[in-house]
Every structure is written in structure tokens, then in C-alpha cells.
Amino acid sequence: MGALHLAHAEQAPPADGNRTKGKGGGGGETFADFARQVYNDQRATPLAREMLLAFGFATMVAHSEEACDVHAVWKTVRHAMGATRTGREWRLNQAIAEDAPGYSSGKDRSRRACVAPRLRPHPDGPDDFRNQLGICGTLADWEHYAVEKQAGTGWYKYRWYCKRHLDHLVRVREQLREPNSRAPEPIPNRGGLLPVYFESDWVTAYRTHLGLPDWQPPVYGISADDWPIPGVEKVPPRARLRLAAVDGTLLVETPGGPR
Template sequence: MGAALHLAHVQQTPVRKRKRKGGGSGGDGYDALVARVYQDQRMTPEARELILLLAWLAVRDPNRYDSDGNFINWRKRASAILDKDSPTRQSRLADLVYADRPRYEDKRDGWEQRTCAAPMIRRAGLCGQHAVGHDYTVDQETGWRTAVWYCRRHEPWGRDLRTQRLANPGPEPIPNAGGLVTSYLMTEGEGQEKSWARLYKEAAVWHYDPHWEPPKTYGVVADNWPVPGKDPVPQRARLRLVLGGQDLEDV
């Protein structure tokens, strides 16, 4: 597999070799990051686990330096924590990264209401009969989908919905899941964006999901995605993790 996560160090100024054994201090940003993670209502268990682990490895792990004060390769340290008791050749890191892949997921609006939504001609309102199939409509601003169900009597109406959708598929949907790890650990820059996108792609391939691709329009950082009806997430200082060339399958 291609390049994957390589945690070298948190970018600091000045950068110099240091020999130290203990953890960091509140000035390294770790304590503030932990507080933000637990206060973030968007947070998932997988993203929380990965963010806190990578940040801890970068600034608090007492075994992160060799005898010359250089950062030790993070891979063995992370693997010892994540995959210590794994009876098979698995990568918990790949699992966590894949769970945080930026993507659009259908909300449940309309998907569980299995009644026909065809409008009635002789009376006001919708059909309401038990549905046998469904298609969906697409919001032309957000690209988000809403399920529309139809009964056997209104199957032609359902086919018309599909024809209309195919003729006007709408824009790329605004992502609404994932992208939390990058919101905390990625600084601005085209190189960083490409590296994280490549990492997410490697995790997707590991999970036999070769069709996943990073959002072309919106990028891989959830903080940068518009949320209809809500104010943008304020920009915040982030810990910077360096990405490089280790394979997820080797973690």
C-alpha cells in the first residue's frame, strides 16, 4: 500500500534536539486540545481515540525520544498501544482513520417513513399507502438527499422522480461525517491536505472500500465545511502532525 500515517513530531519553534524523559506541560497545547475534544458535540468515539492518542504520542509520551534526543519512530509505539492484544494481523489505526474519513452520509429524513409520498389528485394530501420502493430528491444547494417512497400504484410517479434526478443530479454533497482528526491535527497547506487525503484513502483500501475519494470541493477538514443553517466553526490553533511513508498494513 502507499504512504500512510507517519507521526514525527509537533512542529514547534525553535526546533531542536532535546533529551527529556517526562511528559510535556500545559504550554504544549495538549491540555487545551483534550478539553476541546471532549466539548466538541460532533465528536465520535473513534475520532476521539485517534486524536488523543496521536497528540499524546507527539508531546507527552515519555518514550518518544532516543538517547540523542531525537524523536523515535512513532509506529512501534502506536502499534504497541493499539494492537497489543490483537490475535490476528489487524490494524486498529486503519480502523480509526477509516471511521473518520470525510464523507456525506444520508440523514434519516424520509428513509424510515415507508409510506407513499405521491400527491393525490382528487383530494388534498399524499397517498400514504404502504410503499414498495423509493428514490430520493436532491437539494440543489447542498447536494443532500431525502428519500421519497412510493406504492405499487404510483410506481410510474417514482420512475419519473428518478428520471428527474438523473437529469439534474445536483452538486457534490457537502460532507457531514468524518474530518474531525484533521480539524484538530492538520495545519493549512496543500501538502498537508494531500497527505491526509492519501492517508484516508489508504485506510479505505485497507477496509476494501476502493471507491472512497476525498471531497473535491470541500476538502478533508470538517471545520471548513459549511453547515446549512449554522455559523461556520471558528478557526482554532491546531497541533501539526507530519505525515510520511509508512503503510497502514505495517502498523
């Protein structure tokens, strides 16, 4: 199962005379294969998985054998996912915004132990983490940290310091200034799943649902399949399906030709 093409996803619906009728590419077995892929995709959050399944259902089952336009597909997806608890926004809007590719640094405030060197052994004994790591270990205030950007990935590593070691913090921040300036843009580690499974103008969709007209995709691309992960083999390219309108009929184009 490859990426389905949502033609003109964010554009105005075609006139009635240009509506297309589904032909091929639908059916429960195909959707079952698609759903199996989505459920096995460990990158998907629960909300992203729900959104992908809703798009798959709309394009492969609900509108696979009937006349419809693209906006009918989006309407089906919106209603399938429903509204937020307040009822003021479609959950689909939130899901698309959260799928915008980006990097989450994962700053965990609960693990902000001061990493300044320990000068004397802690009285809790040799098995205490402070003695094993040779660090102060005092809980640091959440704003007292230095960011070290990793040379290969651009990912952040946080170094925390307590109030007694703020002089260390100032020194470390200065030491990291130059190497951080040479670090690459962080490799995205969240979002980017819609382009994996469906072809469309997702850059425009992300900008619209983020409310950021100037949002730019990462230099690594918008599809999570294209992002390099150190130590992990790259995901093989997927066979891509494209829904194309030909003489008013919706055909499914595969690498072997239309069917």
C-alpha cells in the same frame, strides 16, 4: 490549541542519527486543554474521539520529552487503541478509514412511507399522519425511492413509493433527472477530524487505510472545519502548531515563533 504537525506520518522512520528529542509543547495542562476540545467536538464519533485523544497523548505526553521518531508515535497510538475483537487488525486502521471525509445520505429504511398523494381521507381520523401530510403512507419496499439532490448542499432527500404507486416513482425520477444533474457535489458531513487537529499527509493516509489508491478528497477540502454548513456559522480558523525538527531538536512552532 491548534493542529499538531505529524511530520512524515506515513513515511519510513528516520535513521537513528536523525531522531529528535521532544522539547516544549508537552505537559499535562496542554493535553488537558486538547482533550477538552476533543470531548466538546460534537462532530466526533466515539471511535474518532478515542483516536484523536490517542494521537494527542502520543505527541504531547508519551513522546514529548524523550528521543523518538515518528513511527514511535504511531506505534504508541496503535497500542493505545488496541486491536479489533478478532485481533486481526489494529483499531486505528478502522478509525482512520472511518475519518475519511465523505457524505452519508442517512437513508433511513424505517421511514419509507409512500409519499404519493392521498385521494381519500384515511379512516384513522384527521390526526393520523397520512391525513395530516396528505400522503399514501403505505410502507414502501426499500428499493422503491427517488433521490432529490438539494440545490444548495447536494444532500439527498428520499421520496419513497409503495407498489401501488410505482407509476409515480417513474414519473418523479424522470422529473428529478435534470435538476439532480445540476446539483453540486454533496458537502461532506462525516469524517475530516484528523486534519482539524493534526497536520500530516492525510490524503495518503486515507487512501492507504481505505484501500483505495485513487480516492480523491472532496472539493470542499479534507478538514471538517472547512466545510460549509447552511445556517451554521463557519468554525473560526484554529491557531496551528507545527512540530519541526531543527538541528536535531524538536521545537514547537506557534504563530508567535518557536519555543
